[in-house]
Amino acid sequence: MGWRVWRRQLGSEADRATFRTLHTASMATPALRAGLTPSSAERAARHLRSLLGAPAMALTDTHRLLAWDGGHPHHAPQAVDQARPVVSDGATEVRKVLCDDPACGLRQAVVAPLTVEERVVGTLQVYAPSASAGLVRAADEVARWVSGQLELAELDASRTRLMEAEVRALRAQISPHFVYNSLTAIASFVRTDPERARELLLEFADFTRYSFRRHGEFTTLAEELRSIERYLVLEKARFGDRLEVTLRVAQEVLPVVVPFLCLQPMVENAVRHGLEAKNGPGHVSIVAEDNDYEAVIAIEDDGVGEDPDRVRRALAGDSGMDSVGLGNVDERLRSTFGDAYGLVVETAPGAGTKVTVRVPKYAPGVHV
């Protein structure tokens, strides 16, 4: 019964025309979601022209032609001039097309603005022998739809930028405090043990080079752990016997790809908590284990611990907390590997803290 109803609905001519239109529009979507560039405009223009049923169309940004689709390409160079008034006014216009060729039938162009966040970023131009009211309306609607797609593209791009900004913020956040303390610690060795001071300075140089590197959202666990080891060498220079470190790493998981600086903040927290408000030595352990298709990394300290509620707030991104890194890392792990791969924090006041990170050995689109 339901099947027959469905068939009849599919059979209606008007409905089919709607489906065709929607399908054509969806063909143009992937290109437009990449933003307004010559290559994306090229790919989208084909589908947009068949949507409009016009003999020729053009896409421009504010100052150049991006794509011309259809016949009569000798009009293409005029497209930028046609776009200019629309770019400045932001309203759809019907403009005359001047042509010396009597065989060319194009006499009018509908030029509609493409807007992202109320700013004109380009134009959609439809060329025809005469601009009927229907064509103007269609061009206007298509331009509005394209604008919507471009806004979504802008949203994607800004989300990526936000992630990058977060990583940058994390880099900036680690450094000043640590840089000052490390340099002070190294300074204390310069006279007493120049050789050690030199080694520590080299470690420091390597550490900063890694932490401040500009490219790449991902790195390997080996690289990340190497940087952490350098960090620990420097901290040990400062704290001496007060800081005990255990590092146990299964060799098999070293090639696993992880988000850049996803462990560093945890280790820094562990060192701080492990030594804070304690008389005896603090102990920090970092264990990376192989668990078939995932790696499990646990960072543990035997320090003062933390109120679970505060940790929950830190994970939720409350910027008033002192462990800002926690929320940031959790967010990045989730957005990279999915919600199943968030941070797991086990802690209670006076009971130390254990942070567990799980990372799959393979995730689509994640590579160094």
Place this chain on the structure above:
Amino acid sequence: MSTGLAVTAVLLVALATLSVGAYGWRFSRTTSDFFVASRSVRPALNASAIGGEYLSAASFLGVAGLVLAFGSDMLWYPVGWTAGYLVLLVLVAAPLRRSGAYTLPDFAEARLESRAVRRFSSVLVVAVGWLYLMPQFQGAGLSLGTVAGTPAWTGGLLVGAVVLVNVFFGGMRSITFVQAFQYWLKLTALLLPAMLLLLVWRGDGATSPADPSVVTGGLPGDVWVDPLASTSPHALYTTYSIIVATFLGTMGLPHVVVRFYTNPDGRAARRTTLVVLGLLGLFYVLPPVYGALGRIYAPDLVRAGATDTVVLELPARVVGGIGGELLSALTAAGAFAAFLSTSSGLTIAVAGVISQDVIGRRFRGVQSFQAAAVVAVVVPLFLAVTVESVGVARAVGLAFAVAASTFCPLLVLGIWWRRLTDAGAVAGLVVGGALSGGAVVLTLVDVELTGWPGVLVSQPAAWTVPTAFAVMALVSLLTPSRVPVHVSRTMVRLHTPETVALDRGPQAD
């Protein structure tokens, strides 16, 4: 042969495997030592581990048995099992590592950007894994039966139990170390007795096993040693089929592919493969020695149809006394090391795929992996008990045929041909899997076929592999619009050495 000694040796191997698994990683790295993280698995260690995992019951027992029974044609098995790594080295190793894939389904997903291909690959990984595990359990039953007179199912059960215990109690720890240890154990267990056997044989006058006067199972020495002159009616076809299956099947074995992930980069993957070639070449010299000497010292095994036990029987028969018994116990221990290492590697690989792709990504964690491990062991154990034994090496050869008919086209075309589409890959996997799988089922249920049909079914690779390649390529050409969107970027990543500075494209999308 002394039962007590052999059983003690087998139990020692089981115990050593468990304890190295449980405590090994404490030996292998110290806690006070900084910069352990910079030590990736070295190619030599990784190659030993691959060798340990790869040299199965088929290599340890089966090859000698086949050479004893059927003659020099059967040398193509060890040659092929080694040369498979040559093909892997040249065509697959480095690009596969650079793809970042951990399992074969991962590669399928990374290259073809399709969940459907991933699912088909997962099913095939499980199928190949089970087909490969079955003869391991059968071989274990056979060996324990030979050395201790137990019923056929006991040995398989023992191996399955040890593997499961290992997986349940942190078996993944230091697995590289355990498997590398197993390779050297297996090599010693064959090398030491072989040298003594050869000494005794020289002392006995060094009768050539190829002498026409040496007749085993109605096969005179000159026929035995002459390739293509043996009893099989279509020897040439059979030989080519073995060559195709073994040369091309290695790259499709789930537990081999997983090991390559441990290499830090593509270059290390190549170097590892090169060392593997050397290690396997060294090992495979030995089983044919047992097969050849068996013609002189244990001809009754051919008549009894128990040629797979020649490696276990020979030392006690030839050397005699307590020395011979000790040597036989050593080969029995080596055989169990072979069952254990291959079975645990396969179980982990199969369980990983089951828990990831079948049980589902939602139920992750230890329980799902353990449940999957039980399934991964119980099914082939059941098969091993119910299906009549077809000979350890033959059964493993069938697993290779299925792997060669499915994953070889997927990997080779996926790495070297940019026009491969998801539809083509699925079609090739289905056709190759169905044809070779059908032939395997017919062989296992022992359908009597004579003449060409019988030969084609018992050695399917020579026709199923080209068919799978053709289908995959043809369907891909017919569906050009389905070429993955990011194929160029993927290809650049697969083929560009890591040392080349290059924009490898945006990271996640």
